[in-house]
Amino acid sequence: MENVFRLVDHEDYFSRRCIWVNGPVIVGAGPSGLATAACLRDQGVPFMVLERAECIASLWQNRAYDRLKLHLPKQFCQLPNLPFPQHFPEYPSKRQFIDYLESYARHFDINPRFNECVQSARYDETSGLWRVKTLSATRTEVEYICRWLVVATGENAECVMPDIDGLGDFKGEVIHASEYKSGESFRGKKVLVVGCGNSGMELSLDLSNHNASPSMVIRSSVHVLPREILGRSTFELAVMMMRWLPLWLVDKIILILAWLVLGNIEKYGLKRPSTGPLELKNREGKTPVLDVGTLEKIRSGDIKVVPGINKFGKNEVELVNGERLEIDAVVLATGYRSNVPSWLQENEFFSKKNGYPKRPFPHGWKGQAGLYAVGFTKRGLSGASCDALKIGEDIGNVWKQETRQKKQRTTACHRRCISQF
Numbered sequence: 001m002e003n004v005f006r007l008v009d010h011e012d013y014f015s016r017r018c019i020w021v022n023g024p025v026i027v028g029a030g031p032s033g034l035a036t037a038a039c040l041r042d043q044g045v046p047f048m049v050l051e052r053a054e055c056i057a058s059l060w061q062n063r064a065y066d067r068l069k070l071h072l073p074k075q076f077c078q079l080p081n082l083p084f085p086q087h088f089p090e091y092p093s094k095r096q097f098i099d100y101l102e103s104y105a106r107h108f109d110i111n112p113r114f115n116e117c118v119q120s121a122r123y124d125e126t127s128g129l130w131r132v133k134t135l136s137a138t139r140t141e142v143e144y145i146c147r148w149l150v151v152a153t154g155e156n157a158e159c160v161m162p163d164i165d166g167l168g169d170f171k172g173e174v175i176h177a178s179e180y181k182s183g184e185s186f187r188g189k190k191v192l193v194v195g196c197g198n199s200g201m202e203l204s205l206d207l208s209n210h211n212a213s214p215s216m217v218i219r220s221s222v223h224v225l226p227r228e229i230l231g232r233s234t235f236e237l238a239v240m241m242m243r244w245l246p247l248w249l250v251d252k253i254i255l256i257l258a259w260l261v262l263g264n265i266e267k268y269g270l271k272r273p274s275t276g277p278l279e280l281k282n283r284e285g286k287t288p289v290l291d292v293g294t295l296e297k298i299r300s301g302d303i304k305v306v307p308g309i310n311k312f313g314k315n316e317v318e319l320v321n322g323e324r325l326e327i328d329a330v331v332l333a334t335g336y337r338s339n340v341p342s343w344l345q346e347n348e349f350f351s352k353k354n355g356y357p358k359r360p361f362p363h364g365w366k367g368q369a370g371l372y373a374v375g376f377t378k379r380g381l382s383g384a385s386c387d388a389l390k391i392g393e394d395i396g397n398v399w400k401q402e403t404r405q406k407k408q409r410t411t412a413c414h415r416r417c418i419s420q421f
């Protein structure tokens with residue numbers, strides 16, 4: 001049965017569809033939204049998921065390159081209450097991860113409303129309810145009314161497009177990393193990859209594998225770590241050490257091990273930040289690069305490392321060191337940002353500046369008046385699972401308590417009715 005009642009909104013001059021949702025509204029059907037929905041299902045709480053795209057996990061299905069694999073071992077990436085299939089490799093591919101998410105949604109009977117982009121959400125003090133307005137692909141406006149609002153739009157909701165001098169005059173193709181699928185269409189081309197996070201590094205590798213000539217811009221500094229050390233995942237080693245040792249010490253050990261495996265990488269233009277990799281991830285959300293082959297290509301000269309950009313010309317780029325490079329295309333691997341400030345009308349819980357909850361992990365999952373956030377932990381999928389479990393339990397407790405009270409009231413009422421006969 002559908003979890004809605006239709007109402008007519010009398011506030012406006014025209015009649016707009018207005019839907020009462022019995023249970024929470026979850027905005028976003030990525031891994032975070034799905035995980036929360038599954039945890040609510042587990043607690044017997046009905047919900048509704050609103051998704052702007054036409055499918056679940058749109059970041060993975062529509063905005064990720066072909067060669068993408070999970071970077072962390074599978075045990076850190078599975079969502080609550082349904083493990084990855086046994087036959088999945090240590091680092092599942094994009095396809096496998098999407099298949100898993102599709103089966104996850106089926107298993108927990110999660111059926112999002114697709115093509116519904118949330119335009120605004122505000123808490124109505126008078127009624128004590130959230131009013132969530134969406135615009136569909138057919139430009140129909142709908143207002144959802146609910147007691148709980150779960151924000152699951154993610155850390156990667158919008159692309160960061162840098163405003164670099166002359167970029168508008170550049171005559172070649174300019175795309176963001178989220179639009180890049182494969183190096184096939186860049187064969188033989190000189191491509192400038194702007195940015196050296198995990199995206200920039202892997203796209204440069206993919207371009208090189210397709211016989212393009214990538215130059216990768218490193219304007220500041222970056223931590224590159226081997227994905228594995230002596231056959232063990234670096235991330236797993238770090239997690240294990242963090243149980244016993246302080247973060248700064250784990251960082252020191254990881255950096256020594258990285259140096260033993262990778263050698264001195266500064267001579268290739270890969271300057272390390274002064275803050276350690278895990279502390280930097282914790283403090284600023286900057287993810288260390290887990291190397292999957294790019295370093296070797298940098299060492300061999302197949303991938304060129306260049307400093308920051310001064311400006312673009314029609315078919316060239318001028319770097320901060322004055323060097324000019326002739327280029328055919330630009331891939332902006334310049335990262336992503338949250339879009340929460342553009343639609344959530346609220347100042348207490350979410351920061352207007354960066355669109356993340358103001359309180360860092362593990363305190364950033366619950367706000368006031370039935371507001372929740374999932375997947376803004378700067379800790380990838382495992383952080384999202386952590387939030388989802390807490391939200392499920394929190395709403396589940398209130399739901400069960402109220403259902404019990406309602407049942408008691410109904411039973412009492414029945415008894416009174418019966419005793420009157």
Ligand SMILES: Cc1cc2nc3c(=O)[nH]c(=O)nc-3n(C[C@H](O)[C@H](O)[C@H](O)COP(=O)(O)OP(=O)(O)OC[C@H]3O[C@@H](n4cnc5c(N)ncnc54)[C@H](O)[C@@H]3O)c2cc1C
Nearest residue numbers: 028030031032052058059070071117118153154375380381
């Ligand atoms: C290329 C890439 C690879 C990654 N690999 C890993 C990895 O291996 N391991 C790991 O732990 N983490 C990884 N991450 C981190 C990543 O953040 C998570 O994997 C994961 O996708 C986050 O899930 P999410 O649901 O929070 O966000 P998303 O997957 O971005 O999902 C959010 C959803 O909300 C929808 N949405 C946004 N705004 C609105 C709106 N206004 N109205 C309605 N719907 C809206 C979006 O369309 C989207 O479907 C990776 C990130 C990227 C970019």
Ligand SMILES: NC(=O)C1=CN([C@@H]2O[C@H](COP(=O)(O)OP(=O)(O)OC[C@H]3O[C@@H](n4cnc5c(N)ncnc54)[C@H](OP(=O)(O)O)[C@@H]3O)[C@@H](O)[C@H]2O)C=CC1
Nearest residue numbers: 069070071162195196197198199200219220287333334335
């Ligand atoms: N397989 C996997 O698991 C993968 C995971 N990911 C994850 O997705 C998330 C996003 O990664 P990613 O897309 O790499 O984004 P990041 O935010 O990690 O990196 C953005 C990069 O762009 C640079 N940059 C931004 N603006 C400019 C500019 N104007 N000029 C030059 N450089 C610029 C930044 O430099 P600076 O540091 O100086 O600001 C930084 O190097 C991360 O969490 C990452 O780990 C991504 C790809 C693969």
Ligand SMILES: O=C(O)C(=O)Cc1c[nH]c2ccccc12
Nearest residue numbers: 071072235281287288378379380
């Ligand atoms: O958040 C990401 O983008 C990831 O790729 C996963 C991730 C979470 N925490 C980390 C710490 C070190 C390296 C990768 C990750």
